[in-house]
Amino acid sequence: MPATPPAPQAFFKEYLPHISVDCVVFGFDAKGLKVLLLKMKHLDEWALPGGFVRWEEPVESAATRVLRERTGLEQVFLQQFRVFSEPQRSKENKWSSENEALQGWLNQRFITIGFYALVPFEKVAPQPDAISEACTWWNLSEVGQLLLDHNAILHSALEALRLQMRYQPIGYNLLPEKFTMPELQKLYETVLGRRLDRRNFQRRMMDFGLLEKLPERKTGVAHKAPYFYRFNKAQYEKALEEGLAGEW
Amino acid sequence: MPATPPAPQAFFKEYLPHISVDCVVFGFDAKGLKVLLLKMKHLDEWALPGGFVRWEEPVESAATRVLRERTGLEQVFLQQFRVFSEPQRSKENKWSSENEALQGWLNQRFITIGFYALVPFEKVAPQPDAISEACTWWNLSEVGQLLLDHNAILHSALEALRLQMRYQPIGYNLLPEKFTMPELQKLYETVLGRRLDRRNFQRRMMDFGLLEKLPERKTGVAHKAPYFYRFNKAQYEKALEEGLAGEW
DNA sequence: CCAAAAGTGTTACGTTTACACCCATGG
DNA sequence: CCATGGGTGTAAACGTAACACTTTTGG
Numbered sequence: 001m002p003a004t005p006p007a008p009q010a011f012f013k014e015y016l017p018h019i020s021v022d023c024v025v026f027g028f029d030a031k032g033l034k035v036l037l038l039k040m041k042h043l044d045e046w047a048l049p050g051g052f053v054r055w056e057e058p059v060e061s062a063a064t065r066v067l068r069e070r071t072g073l074e075q076v077f078l079q080q081f082r083v084f085s086e087p088q089r090s091k092e093n094k095w096s097s098e099n100e101a102l103q104g105w106l107n108q109r110f111i112t113i114g115f116y117a118l119v120p121f122e123k124v125a126p127q128p129d130a131i132s133e134a135c136t137w138w139n140l141s142e143v144g145q146l147l148l149d150h151n152a153i154l155h156s157a158l159e160a161l162r163l164q165m166r167y168q169p170i171g172y173n174l175l176p177e178k179f180t181m182p183e184l185q186k187l188y189e190t191v192l193g194r195r196l197d198r199r200n201f202q203r204r205m206m207d208f209g210l211l212e213k214l215p216e217r218k219t220g221v222a223h224k225a226p227y228f229y230r231f232n233k234a235q236y237e238k239a240l241e242e243g244l245a246g247e248w
Numbered sequence: 249m250p251a252t253p254p255a256p257q258a259f260f261k262e263y264l265p266h267i268s269v270d271c272v273v274f275g276f277d278a279k280g281l282k283v284l285l286l287k288m289k290h291l292d293e294w295a296l297p298g299g300f301v302r303w304e305e306p307v308e309s310a311a312t313r314v315l316r317e318r319t320g321l322e323q324v325f326l327q328q329f330r331v332f333s334e335p336q337r338s339k340e341n342k343w344s345s346e347n348e349a350l351q352g353w354l355n356q357r358f359i360t361i362g363f364y365a366l367v368p369f370e371k372v373a374p375q376p377d378a379i380s381e382a383c384t385w386w387n388l389s390e391v392g393q394l395l396l397d398h399n400a401i402l403h404s405a406l407e408a409l410r411l412q413m414r415y416q417p418i419g420y421n422l423l424p425e426k427f428t429m430p431e432l433q434k435l436y437e438t439v440l441g442r443r444l445d446r447r448n449f450q451r452r453m454m455d456f457g458l459l460e461k462l463p464e465r466k467t468g469v470a471h472k473a474p475y476f477y478r479f480n481k482a483q484y485e486k487a488l489e490e491g492l493a494g495e496w
Numbered sequence: 497c498c499a500a501a502a503g504t505g506t507t508a509c510g511t512t513t514a515c516a517c518c519c520a521t522g523g
Numbered sequence: 524c525c526a527t528g529g530g531t532g533t534a535a536a537c538g539t540a541a542c543a544c545t546t547t548t549g550g
Contacts, residue, residue, distance in 0.1 A: 016266050019359060059333040083328055083361050085307040111267060111307065113331050123400065167414070182529080199531075200513065223528040224520040430502080445502080448540065471501040472547040 011105035015052035018054035020112040021063045022150070023078075025071065027121035028174040032190045033140040034121060035154060036070060040147060046138070047147035048154065049129070050112065053184035064113040070135055072125045077118040077173040081160035082153075085111040089149045093202040096134060102131065115156040118173035167243040169210055172231045180218055180226035181205070208244060212233045259353035262299035268360040269311045270298040270398065271326075272405035273319065275369035276422040278436045281388045282369060283402065284318060286380035288395060290385070294386075295395035296402065298360065311363040318383055320373045324423040325366040329408035330401075333359040337397045346474045350379070364405040366421035415437060415491040417458055426475035428466055429453070456492060458483045 025036035037046040051061055051066040060078070067076055079125040090127055092108050107231040140158075144153065164170065170191070171184055185201045212232050273284035285294040294338035299314040301307055308326070315324055338358050391402065412418065418439070419432055433449050453459055460480050465473040 016357075016359070018264050019266065053333070053359070055357070056335045058335065059331055080331055083307055083331060085301070087304050087306065109264075109303070111264070111301070137321075167411075180529090197513070197515090197516085198529080202530080204512090221528090222522050223526085224530080226529060428502095428528050445540070445542090446502080447542085450503080452539090469501090471499085472503080474502060 005086055009101060011052070011101060015054060018108055018111055019053050019059075019240065020050055020110045021059055021066060022048045022084075022112050022114055023063055023066050023070075024048055024114065024154055025067065025117050026116060026157075026161065026174065027124065027137055028187050028190070029121045030186075031139055032186075035140055035143060036119075036124070036126060037136065037138050037146070038070075038128060039134035039136075039142070041133050043147070045145060045147045046143075047132070048150045050110065051129075059113050063113075063117075067117055067119075069129065070109070070127055072121055072127065073119055073123065078115055079117075079160070079164070080113055080115050082114045082156055083111060084114060084149060084153055086149070097147040100242040105129075110151075114153050114157060116161060118161075118170065120176060121172060122176060144233055161191060169208065169231075169236060169239045169244060172233075172236050176215075178214065178228040178230050180228060182226055184229070210239055259349060261301070262304060265300050266356055266359055267307075268298055268358045269301065269314060270296045270332075270360050270401055271311055271314050271318075271360055272296055272362065272364040272402055273315065274364060274366050274405075274409065274422065275372065275385055276371045276435050276438070278434075278435075279387055282385040283391060284367075284372070284374060285384065285386050285391070285394070286318075286376060287382035287384075289379055289381050291395070293393060293395045294391075295380070296398045297383070299377075307361050311361075311365075315365055315367075317377065318375055319367055320375065321367055321371065325362055327365075327408070327412070328361055328363050330362045330404055331359060332362060332397060332401055334397070354379075360401075362401050362405060364409060366409075366418065368421060368424060370424060372421055378434055410439060417456065417479075417484060417487045417492060420481075420484050424466075426462065426476040426478050427478060430474055432477070456487065458487055 007129075023036075027034040027036065036049060038049055039046050049066050049070045051062050052068075053062040059080070063078055063080070067078065068074060087109055089112075090108070121137070124137075124248045126137065128135040143151075143154065146154065161170070165188075171179075171187055174187060175183060180196075181202050184205065185196060185198065188201070189196055206213075210231055214228040214230060216228045218228065219225065275282040275284065284297060286297055288295050297318045299310050299317075301310040307328070311326055311328070312324075315326060316322060335357055337356060337360075338356070369385070372385075374385065376383040376451065386470050388406075391399075393399065394402065408420070413436075419427075419435055422435060423431065429450050430446075432453065433446065435450070437444055454461075458479055459477045462476040462478060464476050466476065
């Protein structure tokens, strides 16, 4: 979205009416799973980054654009997971903006297509959009009341991510290029919401054949330094296509 | 306030522009999996049953309405699985209709929300809609070239169904109230696309605790007559909520 | 009365889970 | 030098897959 206030009716000319995309952007660091949220102008609430669909683009392109503008990233894992379309979902909200064109646009009924994204936390430079005054990471456990039905969308995205984990690998997009086995394990434990056995986890991960063990070890840590690993991109893509065996 | 200029035509008054729903309706009989298709007027192609979204209803309600009007059924298993939004998906098609309002409506760009439904084959009374001249079941293997991107939607629905099978029970909506174990097995083999061991299948199914064995047996069959079973509705619903263990 | 299909049980195998031991490092 | 965390190995437990035997029925 442009930083300068749009001309009247600009939104209606540029975007399909009634259709929006909302992105649940997941990141991961030592503190656990995080989600990218926007602080809306003139409102006390935070919201998921979202956007609208141009007249000649697919919805995936709209979501990719939102991601690029909020995070600066180009290639991210992005997956549509559900449509949210209750007529009441936008009713409760009374948008009041100094910009009349924007206000008229936002007060439509919107059917929104939910996407979730997995992004490398440390590479993101969060940028607010035209209708928000801040864009920052939130720990998943500390997220409060969100705009409209965005809490439900977030919850649904997390469920979709947990489901994806059952048959596809995650990690490539959520971790830095080089990472340690305990870090990867923490990611899995965080998303699954339960502890895993250290030894069994390592063996299982290696058996998938997606990881390459590097000769280097982590430095500056107490106790025995863990080795670094990285994903084998080709094998990882293959696993995304074909799925993994077994359950968690 | 309405987003698009209020059109004189009835369609624009009644439905949200640019948004449609398409339903992949699966049925099952001795011949295997079937899908419900419509023969379009003035076109040689068949299409998935679809419809549009009223100004004050959620998309699920639109899909339910399509199902009711095409099949006569009220309570069916219905699940949204993906949005199809390529701008080109509707471009190729030149609608020509005797009804000018209809033609103008259909020539919009549509973003469609894909649903799949599981219905009891024998209870369905297929009914064509206003823009089609026939509505019939097709064996999945005999489906040819469909309208627009409907082949892709169908294929995607089948994938979603296979995925659902991995962690939720199917059968309640696809089989008659009373059925035999071989019939249930055939359903699973058909959807999964591979043979299963008769004995192990039976044990596994019973272990799920969803089936009730009835005292009656099938009559008029050669060889040993199989018992009838039925699903325990309460347990089945529970399994749909909580998921099943194990892989196929 | 026998071929074919259905019901029940038992064994073999592999995968997951649980746990033991050794290694490395910073305080 | 020892407490802590990381790396590797092994045995038990569990679930799935493979297979044998009995029962029933129509031709």
